[in-house]
Amino acid sequence: MTLSDAPLREPLATEITTVLIDLAALTKRAAWTAYAQLDAVSNDMLQRVLALCKARRGAVLLSEDHASPRTHEEDAQSAPIHIKALRTLALYNIQEEEAYALLQAFPATNTLVQSPDLTSWIAYRLALNDVAIGGAGDTDGTGNAPGIPIGASTHAEQGQHALLVLGWVNESNDTCASLVARCQTLLPLVADPIGAVIAGIVLRERVHDLERTAVRESLQGMELLKSELLGTVSHELRSPLTSVKGYAATLLRHERRLGREERHQFLLAINEASDRLETIIERLLEVSQLETGQVTIDRAPVDLARLVGEAIETIEERVEAAFPGRFMFSLRLKQADGTPADAVPLILANPRRLREVLDNLLKNAVNYSPEGGSINVTLRPVVQMQPGAKGAPSRHNGEETTGMYVPRDMLELCVSDSGQGIPVEHLSRIFDRFHRVDTRLTRETSGLGLGLTICKRIVELHDGSIWAENRPHGEGSAFYVQLPLDQPLEM
Numbered sequence: 001m002t003l004s005d006a007p008l009r010e011p012l013a014t015e016i017t018t019v020l021i022d023l024a025a026l027t028k029r030a031a032w033t034a035y036a037q038l039d040a041v042s043n044d045m046l047q048r049v050l051a052l053c054k055a056r057r058g059a060v061l062l063s064e065d066h067a068s069p070r071t072h073e074e075d076a077q078s079a080p081i082h083i084k085a086l087r088t089l090a091l092y093n094i095q096e097e098e099a100y101a102l103l104q105a106f107p108a109t110n111t112l113v114q115s116p117d118l119t120s121w122i123a124y125r126l127a128l129n130d131v132a133i134g135g136a137g138d139t140d141g142t143g144n145a146p147g148i149p150i151g152a153s154t155h156a157e158q159g160q161h162a163l164l165v166l167g168w169v170n171e172s173n174d175t176c177a178s179l180v181a182r183c184q185t186l187l188p189l190v191a192d193p194i195g196a197v198i199a200g201i202v203l204r205e206r207v208h209d210l211e212r213t214a215v216r217e218s219l220q221g222m223e224l225l226k227s228e229l230l231g232t233v234s235h236e237l238r239s240p241l242t243s244v245k246g247y248a249a250t251l252l253r254h255e256r257r258l259g260r261e262e263r264h265q266f267l268l269a270i271n272e273a274s275d276r277l278e279t280i281i282e283r284l285l286e287v288s289q290l291e292t293g294q295v296t297i298d299r300a301p302v303d304l305a306r307l308v309g310e311a312i313e314t315i316e317e318r319v320e321a322a323f324p325g326r327f328m329f330s331l332r333l334k335q336a337d338g339t340p341a342d343a344v345p346l347i348l349a350n351p352r353r354l355r356e357v358l359d360n361l362l363k364n365a366v367n368y369s370p371e372g373g374s375i376n377v378t379l380r381p382v383v384q385m386q387p388g389a390k391g392a393p394s395r396h397n398g399e400e401t402t403g404m405y406v407p408r409d410m411l412e413l414c415v416s417d418s419g420q421g422i423p424v425e426h427l428s429r430i431f432d433r434f435h436r437v438d439t440r441l442t443r444e445t446s447g448l449g450l451g452l453t454i455c456k457r458i459v460e461l462h463d464g465s466i467w468a469e470n471r472p473h474g475e476g477s478a479f480y481v482q483l484p485l486d487q488p489l490e491m
């Protein structure tokens with residue numbers, strides 16, 4: 001029977017139980033405590049161990065074995081460990097350097113070191129890689145505690161140890177020997193819980209580091225966004241502003257020499273550039289209002305087919321004037337099974353905001369189809385499977401349903417074109433603020449990259465979804481919008 005297998009006498013068993021309960025509480029504290037309070041947790045842990053071992057000095061250190069080869073003559077049991085100090089978790093009545101210096105002198109197993117001034121030390125190693133937290137303690141029979149898995153173990157962490165250094169001052173040799181025996185009995189019994197506290201501390205530190213990195217990255221992201229915003233906005237503002245300034249300066253300087261028609265042309269150009277400036281500023285304001293939740297949606301029953309018809313009519317006139325015969329527009333209504341329909345169900349929505357979405361999608365279809373071609377809008381009822389909100393019912397076929405995924409009746413709008421399509425890696429990003437796919441065409445087409453952001457926010461305000469796909473065989477792109485059909489129409 002080894003010492004640690006021996007049945008404990010009653011007072012000692014109670015003492016151990018108390019320490020185990022304390023250590024369990026410390027493990028919890030390590031996981032939840034504020035980062036700045038972690039030192040207090042490791043100091044409390046050291047105090048528990050010191051009291052248990054009746055030691056007057058001590059340290060808890062995190063260290064790593066150096067992979068230094070042993071010579072044949074060196075006995076694995078007595079060869080000195082080449083310890084690389086990683087950090088100190090807690091110290092009591094001992095200097096950090098002194099603790100590390102002592103460790104360099106320790107052989108591989110738990111050993112008593114007797115120094116000339118009758119100060120005795122014991123060092124206890126806890127391998128931090130193989131112990132299951134809450135496991136049975138000494139599983140390998142060496143008296144060493146098994147290790148603790150600390151999160152994802154990286155290569156650098158291999159061979160990491162927690163080292164307990166405990167010391168007694170001015171004790172007689174006999175007393176020292178009995179204290180060491182006590183330690184050798186008790187430490188394996190509390191090794192796992194000690195490891196769990198250390199694991200908790202290390203994990204908490206990792207969480208703190210990750211949080212700090214996330215905050216830093218999001219701040220960097222915001223900085224990037226700000227400079228992107230300034231870059232895009234000032235670039236977009238500059239060209240109409242230059243026009244306004246240029247024409248106005250020419251008018252002022254050469255007013256008398258310019259004919260009536262020339263003056264009129266200059267004023268038209270100034271007017272057009274001012275309109276562009278106004279649009280840019282309105283878009284910026286709109287995005288900011290949509291993003292800061294300042295926009296509420298007044299809903300009314302909307303015939304989306306009619307709304308699409310009106311939007312097509314408006315853009316058709318404008319496009320036909322600019323590019324005669326180059327674009328063909330069509331509207332198709334379908335039933336849920338894909339067969340043609342005469343009408344689609346009404347939805348409860350804000351017609352002005354939905355018209356804005358339609359205008360943006362149709363304008364983009366024209367802008368990004370340089371060769372012209374056909375632009376089709378299709379409307380059809382569909383069933384969308386949505387994650388069910390806890391307990392919240394959804395309406396399908398007029399009936400309420402609940403579950404993990406619940407079917408929801410939606411009206412789907414699809415605007416497809418035969419243009420250049422969208423590179424796959426940009427498909428989701430085009431809905432981000434100021435995101436434009438950098439092509440010759442986009443460089444030639446003035447735009448802020450805000451149209452789709454506005455569409456997305458408006459659709460989301462209607463509790464719907466929007467996404468883009470490429471049509472097969474490079475035949476252009478398709479934008480899908482799904483809006484709920486399950487709201488009662490009577491208002």
Ligand code: ADP
Nearest residue numbers: 364365368421430436437447448449450451452
């Ligand atoms: P803008 O048109 O002002 O650039 P949008 O937010 O409306 O801003 O569009 C963002 C980007 O998405 C466009 O710059 C373009 O690269 C891409 N895009 C939008 N619609 C289409 C389309 N129908 N076909 C190809 N690319 C498109």
